Amino acid sequence: MDRQSADFNRVFTDLLPRLQQAAVMLTGSPLAAGDVVHDAYLRIARRPERFLGHPQPYAYVFTTMVNLLRDQWRRDRRRVPLPGVPELVEAAERGWSALDPPPGGMAELQARWEVLRLLGFLTAKQARAVVLVDLDGYSVDEAAELLGLHRSTLAVTRRRAHGRLRAVLEHERRHGA
Known part of the structure; x- marks a missing residue:
């Protein structure tokens, strides 16, 4: 030494x-x-x-x-905690499948990423309408007031956004994306 x-x-x-x-x-x-x-x-x-x-x-x-x-x-x-044996037993007792994603954790993170990805297909105006009404839970009237739009303008914008999202999802389903 x-x-x-x-x-x-x-x-x-x-x-x-x-x-x-x-x-x-x-x-x-x-x-x-x-x-x-x-x-x-x-x-x-x-x-x-x-x-x-x-x-x-x-x-x-x-x-x-x-x-x-x-x-x-x-x-x-x-680190994302994985469910242990007690959590799997609890899931079975509640009638959840072991294959169902647990609430929160990675499943929630993946869902958030998917929402962000899909919002990327919309215009900024459409995305704001969808986020306020469909994700944040505001009524169409409340969202229109927050954005300074007429109620019908927001409703039309939101309807077009839903149509665009349906088209994107259908295209992805057909083409295996």
Whole structure:
């Protein structure tokens, strides 16, 4: 073991009780805290000279632990939870098929993307009418007032938008798109 590695291990080991305590406060779990401290050790061990050259080694490791936890939080936030066994049992009890998409999650995200894709086939005026009445639940009168249009103008615009959407969907159905 070279001198730098020995110094690194000695300094890090001296800080372990404080680091473990700080990690427990950050994570709320002694088990998770041990993982964070270990991950910080592995990350810092790649470039021990930075750690050893830092005026506050504890602050250096603490910052590394916070960064690791932030990265983990960001990854977890992007993950879509899949239904577990209890959720599948609940779905069966409610009469849902296991093949039905669960409410929310990826199914909802895909539905939103499909809505945005279909709105792209409409003019801006048609899309505004469809969004307000069909998606946001405003009445035709309320939507017309919000847009500063006459009721019949909005109704005609919306009817044309529905016709355009039907044509797009029919074309896609016929051509397997």
